[in-house]
Amino acid sequence: MQGIPSQLRSAIAAAAPAPQAWPVGVCGGVPAEVLIEVQNALSGSRPDGSRETGGKLRMRSVDAADQGELLRHGEIAFGIVRLPIPMPHVVRAVVRDEPLGLVMAREHRLAAHPELTWRDLARQRLLWYEEGCAPGFAETVPAHLAQLGWNSVLHPVNQDQHALFLHALQTTADLVALRPHHAVEREPHLVWRPLPTSSPPRERLAVIAASDCRTARLLQKVAAERGWAFVAD
Known part of the structure; x- marks a missing residue:
């Protein structure tokens, strides 16, 4: 119509x-x-x-x-x-x-770290939602992270297609994403780590x-x- x-x-x-x-x-x-x-x-x-x-x-x-x-x-x-x-x-x-945590390719240089700091993340870009895909959520989460100490540079990707999400993480250096743990725990190409805070943003x-x-x-x-x-x- x-x-x-x-x-x-x-x-x-x-x-x-x-x-x-x-x-x-x-x-x-x-x-x-x-x-x-x-x-x-x-x-x-x-x-x-x-x-x-x-x-x-x-x-x-x-x-x-x-x-x-x-x-x-x-x-x-x-x-x-x-x-x-x-x-x-x-x-x-x-x-x-659910609380959000960090997701990265298994080959990422930070993947070997069991715990991360805000300093570790300072030079990382955040794979994030394209404009209009998640209004409200897409603005409040980066603002929450900035209050915690990470002013992330956003890297917009179409989140509808998991293949594009995975491809971006595997082919772009210094790129991480945010997901609940269960969302990627069966994905062999990705690693999940908790954010360095007791009050992470939530999905x-x-x-x-x-x-x-x-x-x-x-x-x-x-x-x-x-x-x-x-x-x-």
């Missing part, structure tokens, strides 16, 4: 028959196990608010910056994003909340829905069942 005025898009979405599956927008780099967890949590929920087994989600890649408008117009029922995100009129249910992956609608109420119910932290707008 590209090119259709926003008011007309909303009217079309409201008048259309309820779909048999939930359309879900997914930001880049979300681990498969998170998608499975969300699928299992919402798969028994139909768009009419009833619960039954066998329901499906239609997941597709959508930049986090675009998900708010799509939620408002009913083009997606839920989104999956990294928090924080500057998006009004949405509710959030945090599915994963919080959340399901979002538009406020004051049946999807928001359903998400709140599912969050209570699953033990997800629910945050109203």
Whole structure:
């Protein structure tokens, strides 16, 4: 529905028959196990608010910056994003909340160090998100690192494709990334090290829905069942 005025898009979405599956927008780099967890949590929920087994989600890649408008117009029922995100009129249910650590190629000169210091990282560039891919998160994490003592130079890469992420780390000298430990622990070409702080930045992956609608109420119910932290707008 590209090119259709926003008011007309909303009217079309409201008048259309309820779909048999939930359309879900997914930001880049979300681990498969998170998608499975969300699928299992919402798969028994139909768009009419009833619960039954066998329901499906239609997941597709959508930049986090675009998900708010799509939620408002009913083009997606839920989104999956990294928090924080500057998006009004949405509710959030945090599915994963984990500390970030350093990731580097196994051949990196710092990979042999079991513990790193801020001085070690002073000359390292940080592989990071391209503009628009993770608004809020992409700004707050480097700011947090600067407060801790690392004013990192950012090296933007498309985070949607793991192959590009891996290629950049393996072919670019003095380049590191940030990931939770479990996200790379099975990757033989990478090494993970904790940040030299007791208060590292965290990755919080959340399901979002538009406020004051049946999807928001359903998400709140599912969050209570699953033990997800629910945050109203």
